[in-house]
Amino acid sequence: MLSPGLKLQIRQELIAAQIDAFMENELLAGHTSLGVGGPADFVVIVRSQEELLSLLEIGKTFGVRPFVLGCGTNLLFSSRGYRGLVMKLGGHFNRITIRGSLVAAGAGASLPRLARMASARSLTGLSFAAGIPGTVGGAIKNNAGAFGREMAQVVQEVEICSLKGEMRTFSAKDLHFGYRFCRLPMEGIICKAILKLERGEKEDILRKMEEYRRIRREKQPIGKRTAGSVFRNPPQGSAAQYIEQAGCKGLAIGGARISPQHANFIENFANATSDDIEILIEEVQKKVREIHGLDLDLEMEIVACKKD
Ligand SMILES: Cc1cc2nc3c(=O)[nH]c(=O)nc-3n(C[C@H](O)[C@H](O)[C@H](O)COP(=O)(O)OP(=O)(O)OC[C@H]3O[C@@H](n4cnc5c(N)ncnc54)[C@H](O)[C@@H]3O)c2cc1C
Structure with missing residues (x-):
């Protein structure tokens, strides 16, 4: 401290x-x-x-x-x-305004709320985001995505405040979006984004969102304490499949376990500590390396505390 x-x-x-x-x-x-x-x-x-x-x-x-x-x-x-x-x-950074098919969203705004607002205006492009429980800022930083869609496809420009307090606007191509990441052109805080959506049929959009929600409920441990997918999918296939084939489904360390429902999720099922989760991650990586000769990279981010 x-x-x-x-x-x-x-x-x-x-x-x-x-x-x-x-x-x-x-x-x-x-x-x-x-x-x-x-x-x-x-x-x-x-x-x-x-x-x-x-x-x-x-x-x-x-x-x-x-x-x-x-x-x-x-x-x-x-x-x-x-x-x-x-x-x-919070506050000002939670604002969302929609004009035509352009959305201005504060970086603190909830992504599912934004997706619901867009659907209410018959705007399509964010249906995939309804079940991603983060902020607009976090979603841009991680290029969050699901069901074959991702933030990079809708972000038009982003306002960033540098650590020195300088505000600048960048277009999407300056963010170098990749699989679940973006490289900000300057170190700082994403404050606001302009997203470009498309007009669609409200019924179709709502149906698609409900379908995505149903798939999540069936396949993922929704309502449990998790951080979404723990590992990135390697180019060869699905991380969940490799983890399952390595016999890790249900594997537990302390209060943390590999979800019995989806092997790429870790659940804090009984007052897990951060160490329980880190050890479980290492154990899974070791087993997958032994069985498949494959190194799984983290999708979840570990924020270490520097030594005092
Ligand atoms: C049940 C569940 C399901 C999930 N499903 C998906 C999914 O389908 N697809 C997917 O991609 N992810 C998924 N996730 C993971 C997560 O929701 C996303 O990565 C989300 O975009 C993270 O947003 P956040 O606001 O929580 O960011 P945080 O986790 O708080 O932060 C993530 C990173 O973004 C940075 N950051 C946050 N805000 C800003 C800002 N304003 N400016 C600069 N940097 C910032 C943080 O410093 C940190 O480095 C899921 C998670 C859960 C729990």
């Missing part, structure tokens, strides 16, 4: 900047879908551009780089937590 003196100074600066939506020693377990993760020195809800700029300034002054957290649905935080500032975008 940061020293008590440094924390006091940061607290005073936050209050002076009128950033009052912050929590200290906040357990990250409550901010992630896996429900694990130790305390962060500060979790700050940033509600406007002014607050964002002030927070970045505070981070710079004290040499503490903020980590931007969406809904925490693709993250594993260490049980030692996070030293420094974790920021979540």
Whole structure:
């Protein structure tokens, strides 16, 4: 953790900047879908551009780089937590406005909410996203996708605030989208995106969304504490199949297990710790390497706590 003196100074600066939506020693377990993760020195809800700029300034002054957290649905935080500032975008960053087939979405807005709003306006292109439980910012950063569609196909431009507080707009091609990732052209925070959708038939869009939801309910451990797919699919095939063939389905370490429903999901089924999950990941990687001679790469992101 940061020293008590440094924390006091940061607290005073936050209050002076009128950033009052912050929590200290906040357990990250409550901010992630896996429900694990130790305390962060500060979790700050940033509600406007002014607050964002002030927070970045505070981070710079004290040499503490903020980590931007969406809904925490693709993250594993260490049980030692996070030293420094974790920021979540709220308020102004949750706004969504739709004009014709162009959508302006704040990076803190919920992706499923955006997909529902688009369907209500008979706009197609985001049906795949209805069951992806994150924010617009997280979805762009990860180029989230499902059922053969991904964010890269709808993002037109993105507004990014650099760590120095400079706002710039980039077109989709500047983001170098790839399989479940994008490379931001400058280090910073995605603040807003313009998405280009297409006109469609509302009935068809709603039917497709319901169909996708049904497939998820059948095949995935929906409602359990997971972070979605743990491993990327290798070019040769499906990670879930390799894991299952390596005999790992149901394998448990402490309170974490490979989902009996879908082998590429890890469930926190009984108060798992971050270590349980990390050890389980390593165990699966080892078994798949032994049986298939294949290295599985992580899709989920592990956020390590630097040593004090
Ligand atoms: C039940 C379940 C089903 C899922 N299904 C899918 C699926 O079908 N397809 C899929 O792709 N994923 C899926 N996921 C994984 C996850 O929901 C997506 O990756 C999602 O896009 C992550 O968004 P988030 O807001 O939770 O991001 P987080 O997990 O909070 O963060 C992910 C990364 O994005 C960065 N980030 C977040 N916001 C910003 C921002 N504003 N600016 C810059 N960086 C930012 C974070 O720093 C972090 O590096 C699933 C997860 C669950 C729990």
